[in-house]
Amino acid sequence: MEKKRVLLLSEGFGAGHTQAAYALSSSLRKLSPNVQTKVLELGSFLNPRVAPLIITAYKKTVINQPKLIGYVYRHQYKKSLNRLTTLALHKLFYTHTRSIVRQLRPNVIVCTHPIPSAVISRLKRLGVQVPLCTVITDYDAHGTWISPEVDLYLVSTDEVKSKLMLRGVSLDKIRVTGIPIHPNFWEHPGREEIRGKFNLKNMPTVLVMGGGWGMLSDEVVNQLLTRWHEDVQIIFCLGRNDKSRISMEQNPLYQKDNIHIIGYTNEVDKLMEVSDLLITKPGGMTCSEGLAKGIPMLFHNPIPGQEEENVQYFTARGLGEPITSLDVVVKWMNKLLHNYPDIVRKRKRHMAQIAKYHPMQSAQSIIDLLDLRPYSADQARL
Numbered sequence: 001m002e003k004k005r006v007l008l009l010s011e012g013f014g015a016g017h018t019q020a021a022y023a024l025s026s027s028l029r030k031l032s033p034n035v036q037t038k039v040l041e042l043g044s045f046l047n048p049r050v051a052p053l054i055i056t057a058y059k060k061t062v063i064n065q066p067k068l069i070g071y072v073y074r075h076q077y078k079k080s081l082n083r084l085t086t087l088a089l090h091k092l093f094y095t096h097t098r099s100i101v102r103q104l105r106p107n108v109i110v111c112t113h114p115i116p117s118a119v120i121s122r123l124k125r126l127g128v129q130v131p132l133c134t135v136i137t138d139y140d141a142h143g144t145w146i147s148p149e150v151d152l153y154l155v156s157t158d159e160v161k162s163k164l165m166l167r168g169v170s171l172d173k174i175r176v177t178g179i180p181i182h183p184n185f186w187e188h189p190g191r192e193e194i195r196g197k198f199n200l201k202n203m204p205t206v207l208v209m210g211g212g213w214g215m216l217s218d219e220v221v222n223q224l225l226t227r228w229h230e231d232v233q234i235i236f237c238l239g240r241n242d243k244s245r246i247s248m249e250q251n252p253l254y255q256k257d258n259i260h261i262i263g264y265t266n267e268v269d270k271l272m273e274v275s276d277l278l279i280t281k282p283g284g285m286t287c288s289e290g291l292a293k294g295i296p297m298l299f300h301n302p303i304p305g306q307e308e309e310n311v312q313y314f315t316a317r318g319l320g321e322p323i324t325s326l327d328v329v330v331k332w333m334n335k336l337l338h339n340y341p342d343i344v345r346k347r348k349r350h351m352a353q354i355a356k357y358h359p360m361q362s363a364q365s366i367i368d369l370l371d372l373r374p375y376s377a378d379q380a381r382l
Helices: 015-031 042-046 050-064 066-075 083-092 097-104 114-125 158-166 191-198 219-228 242-250 268-273 284-293 306-316 326-339 342-354 361-372 377-381
Strands: 004-010 035-041 108-111 132-135 152-155 174-176 205-209 233-237 259-262 277-280 297-299 320-322
Touching: 004 015, 004 097, 004 114, 004 361, 015 035, 015 284, 015 361, 035 042, 042 097, 042 114, 097 114, 108 114, 108 361, 114 132, 132 361, 152 158, 152 361, 158 174, 191 268, 205 219, 205 268, 219 233, 219 326, 233 268, 242 259, 268 284, 277 284, 277 326, 284 306, 297 306, 297 326, 306 320, 320 326
Parallel strands: 004 035, 004 108, 108 132, 132 152, 152 174, 205 233, 205 277, 233 259, 277 297, 297 320
Antiparallel strands: none
């Protein structure tokens, strides 16, 4: 039997979109040995010199002018990428996308970022006959995700489904699956083995994350946490931000017992497993991973726009709390000290009940789409 081919397209504007693509890839291959997957950050693949410059400029804008990011997000909130914009994107960056589709001959294309979704939508308008599945990787539905050429949307919540329907998306095109995260986050390996691997102790543990870019810019909070180093274990996970990692490693403030500084790792699931509180930027992927692991979350420095929406969603359901002042941090550190482990256990049970989506729901929806839309001779003539 010829394997079904799934092409997963993302972009490098934040690590979460690509993480979702790889999570889906892993889940699809677990569900079916007859599925072959390929993950691409489309812009970086097509323009390996230009794309990193654009992503770096975006990152600097996020750090230095977050209000501008919020303004653009709100200004474009109800607007899809129009045909002129998608044409410009195609001419400038994505001219060879059609060739990639022709070469790889996917049975379905899955997009975890709105730009490749818009690019593939344009190709579909021009006659490319490949089913398109778009995975919305936040707890909101920005207009740039929406296109009439999308055959299936996978969304995080019923609220996002309702927002899509208000924008004219038909119900039969929407599946509420939760945001796809790697299957490892749904597993619960032995804590002692993990502690041994990372040289951690069996004591109250706080994991501090700044997303894949390691944007731990809140030095006031970071320094405040070190006050509890004798009684609480603190793990700072810096992602790919080597500059911040080296700076913290050389700072005597962080050279104390029970303070651990870690760079990029693909074992965040294990660090979450042994942690009792997660302090993080509220990216959709990280929040979903924390939800699956049942960790109470504190949110710092949300990017205006989608991350603010993520904070609102989790806070309204008692699954997290924004750091509106240092008193919030002090309150939670005292909880860990004086009510550990009872409060943490109760919280984890509560969050595990709310994390109702099966880890394979997103992948199963794509397999269902494959079965409904088998590869045809028409696709060979892209």
